[in-house]
Amino acid sequence: MRSSVRSVPPAPRLLSTALLAVGLLGSALAAPLCRAPANLIPNAGFEGGAFSPGGRPTGWEFESWSTTALGTWDNTTAHSGRRSVRIDARSPDDALWRQPVAAPVNVPLFLGGWIKSDNVQRGADQPGSPGATVSVLGRWDQPAPTLGTTPWHAVGMSFLSDTSPLLVAPRLGFWGGLASGTAWYDDLVLVPRVADAPHPRWKILLLVYPQTDAVITRPDGSPRHVQGTSSSAELTKTAEQARLFVERDIPALTSGNMLPTLTIRHARQPMKTLSPVGEGWWPAQGDVLSELDPAFDSVIVVWDPRVKDVATGESLWIGGGAGLTQARGVSQTYTTMSVEYAGVNGHRNVYKHEWGHSILSYFEALQQTPQPTVNNHATASQYVNCKTGQYYVWQDETEAQPIPNSIYSNTAGFTHDYYSGTVARAEAPQTCLGIGPQAWAWGGPVTHSGSAPVFTAAERVGALIGQVSALQTAGILGPRPAQVLQAELQAARLVLRIPRASAQARWPLAVFSRHVQALVARGQLLPQAGTLLIEAATAASGCV
Known part of the structure; x- marks a missing residue:
C-alpha cells in the first residue's frame, strides 16, 4: 500500500x-x-561489584580523616537501581568515597549526583562546611550545601581543570569544614559541558528584603542598631522594573541570544546582618545565605540602606554603593542593589551595569569570551563598535529620554555591544570582544547542557x-x-x-x-x- x-x-x-x-x-x-x-565516571550508580556486607563497589575506595566514620555499600536505599553508598559520621569528620576518573582538561565540566541526608550537621566553628556534598579532591569548588534531613535531591557544580585524572568524591565534610550525620549518594555524573542551540535560558532570582534590622559597627568599634523599611509603592516599582530588565532589556541587549526567566521572592526575615565595604555596608552572600536558592543562575538582592539609628533616631544611608557585584567564578552570580536604584529612579541602568559585571566575570572564568575581558567601568575613548568602528555617546539615558548609541541603550551602545559581543578596544577596532552568541551558547552557572540537557x-x-x-x-x-x-x-x-x-x-x-x-x-x-x-x-x- x-x-x-x-x-x-x-x-x-x-x-x-x-x-x-x-x-x-x-x-x-x-x-x-x-x-x-557519556558519563565519565565508571560505576557511577554503585551497582557494579559482587555485593557483600562490608564490601566495596567496583572502582571505589573509602577513607575517613578522623578514621572514625563508616563507609557502607548500601543495598537497602537507592535513588535508582538497588544500591548506593553511605557515610556515617558520629562526630565531625571529612569522610569520602573516591575514584580516579580520566577527564578532558581545560574544558568546562559538570559534576553532579543525588544525595539523601539524615541529621547532617556542620562541625562546631565550621560555618563553611558544605555538609554532604560531591567534590573533586584537590579543588575548592563546591555545590550548594546539604544539611539537616533531606530526601533524595540533585546537586551539581561546574569547574575547569588542567589535570587528569580527577579524584571524584561523594563526601561528608570538607577541608576546614567538617560535618557529622548520615548521607547516601547515588547516580553520580561527570560530563563535559557543550555549547548548543537553542541557548540555555538563565534563571534569575530577584530576592527582595523590604526591611533592614541590623546591628552595624561604628568606626570606634561600638555597635549601632539600625532599622529601615521600603514602601509598598517602591516594592511594586522594583518588581515592575526587574521584570522589564529580565524579560525585555536582556533579550534586546544580547540581540536575542539570551532569553532569561525571572522569579521574584520577598525574604522571610528582615536584613539582619551586613558586611562592611569601603565606608559603607552591603549584604554579602554570607548575610543572605538562608534565602539563597541554588536552582538559579543569578541572584539579584534588593535591600534598603536608608535607615534610622534606633537609639538616637538619626537618619542614615549606610550603603556601599547603588549596586555591588561579587565575582563568583563559574558559580551562581551574585549582585546587590539599593532599592532606590532598583525601581523608582526612572531607568534600569544599575541593573544593566551590575548584571553586566556578573556575566563578564562568569564567562571569563568559563574561558569562553575573547581576551581581554571588557571593563564596564570604561571611558568615552576606550571602546568602539567592532563592526563600524564608531565611538559611543557617553551619556546615561533614562526611560523618558532615550539616547541612541549611548552607554545603556537597548538597541545600540556600549552595554548592548558588550552583551552582544560586538565591542572592541579603540586601539584594535576590528577585534570583537564581549559576550557573543558562542559564549551564550554555553549556558549559565546552573542551566547548561550538563544539568539541563x-x-x-x-x-x-x-x-x-x-x-x-x-x-x-x-x-x-x-x-x-x-x-x-x-x-x-x-x-x-x-x-x-x-x-x-x-x-x-x-x-x-x-x-x-x-x-x-x-x-x-x-x-x-x-x-x-x-x-x-x-x-x-x-x-x-x-x-x-
Whole structure:
C-alpha cells in the first residue's frame, strides 16, 4: 500500500539556505549532538561489584580523616537501581568515597549526583562546611550545601581543570569544614559541558528584603542598631522594573541570544546582618545565605540602606554603593542593589551595569569570551563598535529620554555591544570582544547542557517553543508572527510523537526556518535572534 504521508523535502538544504540568507552560516551546521555526552565516571550508580556486607563497589575506595566514620555499600536505599553508598559520621569528620576518573582538561565540566541526608550537621566553628556534598579532591569548588534531613535531591557544580585524572568524591565534610550525620549518594555524573542551540535560558532570582534590622559597627568599634523599611509603592516599582530588565532589556541587549526567566521572592526575615565595604555596608552572600536558592543562575538582592539609628533616631544611608557585584567564578552570580536604584529612579541602568559585571566575570572564568575581558567601568575613548568602528555617546539615558548609541541603550551602545559581543578596544577596532552568541551558547552557572540537557529532536523543539514565546514577551517578535512560528513548532512536536512518522518533522521545521528567514528580511526580527532560531531548528532536524 502506498503511504499517504507526504514525502519529506531535503530539509537540511532548506535550513542551510535560510542560514545563508540570515548571513551567519557557520559551525551550527556541524552534526549536532543528539544525546548527552557519556558519563565519565565508571560505576557511577554503585551497582557494579559482587555485593557483600562490608564490601566495596567496583572502582571505589573509602577513607575517613578522623578514621572514625563508616563507609557502607548500601543495598537497602537507592535513588535508582538497588544500591548506593553511605557515610556515617558520629562526630565531625571529612569522610569520602573516591575514584580516579580520566577527564578532558581545560574544558568546562559538570559534576553532579543525588544525595539523601539524615541529621547532617556542620562541625562546631565550621560555618563553611558544605555538609554532604560531591567534590573533586584537590579543588575548592563546591555545590550548594546539604544539611539537616533531606530526601533524595540533585546537586551539581561546574569547574575547569588542567589535570587528569580527577579524584571524584561523594563526601561528608570538607577541608576546614567538617560535618557529622548520615548521607547516601547515588547516580553520580561527570560530563563535559557543550555549547548548543537553542541557548540555555538563565534563571534569575530577584530576592527582595523590604526591611533592614541590623546591628552595624561604628568606626570606634561600638555597635549601632539600625532599622529601615521600603514602601509598598517602591516594592511594586522594583518588581515592575526587574521584570522589564529580565524579560525585555536582556533579550534586546544580547540581540536575542539570551532569553532569561525571572522569579521574584520577598525574604522571610528582615536584613539582619551586613558586611562592611569601603565606608559603607552591603549584604554579602554570607548575610543572605538562608534565602539563597541554588536552582538559579543569578541572584539579584534588593535591600534598603536608608535607615534610622534606633537609639538616637538619626537618619542614615549606610550603603556601599547603588549596586555591588561579587565575582563568583563559574558559580551562581551574585549582585546587590539599593532599592532606590532598583525601581523608582526612572531607568534600569544599575541593573544593566551590575548584571553586566556578573556575566563578564562568569564567562571569563568559563574561558569562553575573547581576551581581554571588557571593563564596564570604561571611558568615552576606550571602546568602539567592532563592526563600524564608531565611538559611543557617553551619556546615561533614562526611560523618558532615550539616547541612541549611548552607554545603556537597548538597541545600540556600549552595554548592548558588550552583551552582544560586538565591542572592541579603540586601539584594535576590528577585534570583537564581549559576550557573543558562542559564549551564550554555553549556558549559565546552573542551566547548561550538563544539568539541563537538550539534545533529542523533541527536547530541542520544546526549547524552541519557549524561545519563541520569550521573544514575543521581549517585544522582539510580534504576536502574529509568533503565533505562526508556534504553530509550525507544535506541528513538528506532534509528528515527533509518532515513531513511524517522526522523520516527517523535518518538513514543519524547514517551513519554520523559511518563515524566520522572511521575518529577518522584512526587519521584523533581529538577525542574531533569527540565526539562533534557525540554528536550533537545524539541530532539531539533524536529530530526527
